Amino acid sequence: AQSVTQPDIHITVSEGASLELRCNYSYGATPYLFWYVQSPGQGLQLLLKYFSGDTLVQGIKGFEAEFKRSQSSFNLRKPSVHWSDAAEYFCAVGAPRVNTGFQKLVFGTGTRLLVSP
Amino acid sequence: SAVISQKPSRDICQRGTSLTIQCQVDSQVTMMFWYRQQPGQSLTLIATANQGSEATYESGFVIDKFPISRPNLTFSTLTVSNMSPEDSSIYLCSVAGQGYEQYFGPGTRLTVT
Incomplete structure (x- = not known):
């Protein structure tokens, strides 16, 4: 069964500094990988996704993520953090179910990003 | 992407009662999903709802506790039955993209x- 590990529960970054959030997954085949962001009191917003092809994917709000098969990682990055980026970030892995075709998403435990002035 | 609304946005309920949560999508979708996010936790899939068929429940979740309806391609409900404090969570619905x-x-x- 697939699983996702986000080793950092909290991360504090100064505004304007770069950011990297770690995500490691476990899945036997080529994974479908996602990053979501959840602001306080909000639902989840899809930042970016990886299915195949270029291992560096660009997302919304200036985020990018790099898929590294050898390390089973899909780390999220942003070159310059803004105060509005303070939120909870979830990495997720999915796998199509043969019978139904749909994909079950398994989420990591999340990383809370704090942005200091 | 689809626009999804849920009602109610929040509620405070007494133990032993039931609450029905509605999920409305602005376009027709084949699959809808219901997740639970317990305080400080990640998301856990409760069930998958297909229009015109019984919902498929994940391990640890049962229909008697979380009955789901899916009457058409834009709407679904999740009921949390006979609630206890352990049911205090955020409940989210989602739809599959292309x-x-x-x-x-x-x-x-x-x-x-």
């Missing part, structure tokens, strides 16, 4: 006293 991603509603924050 590329296996899922789009989420704003969630329903439930507190059981």
Whole structure:
């Protein structure tokens, strides 16, 4: 069964500094990988996704993520953090179910990003 | 991406009662999903709802506790039955996108006293 590990529960970054959030997954085949962001009191917003092809994917709000098969990682990055980026970030892995075709998403435990002035 | 709304946005309920959460999508979708996010936790899939068929429940979740309806391609409900304080969570519905991603509603924050 697939699983996702986000080793950092909290991360504090100064505004304007770069950011990297770690995500490691476990899945036997080529994974479908996602990053979501959840602001306080909000639902989840899809930042970016990886299915195949270029291992560096660009997302919304200036985020990018790099898929590294050898390390089973899909780390999220942003070159310059803004105060509005303070939120909870979830990495997720999915796998199509043969019978139904749909994909079950398994989420990591999340990383809370704090942005200091 | 689809626009998804949920009602209610939040509620405080007494133990032993039931609450029905509604999820409305602005376009027709084949699959809708219901997740639970317990305080400080990640999301856990409760069930998958297909229009015109019984919902498929994940391990640890049963229909008697979380009955789901899916009367058409734009609407679904999740009922949390015979609630206890342990059911206090955020409940989110989502729909599948064209590329296996899922789009989420704003969630329903439930507190059981």
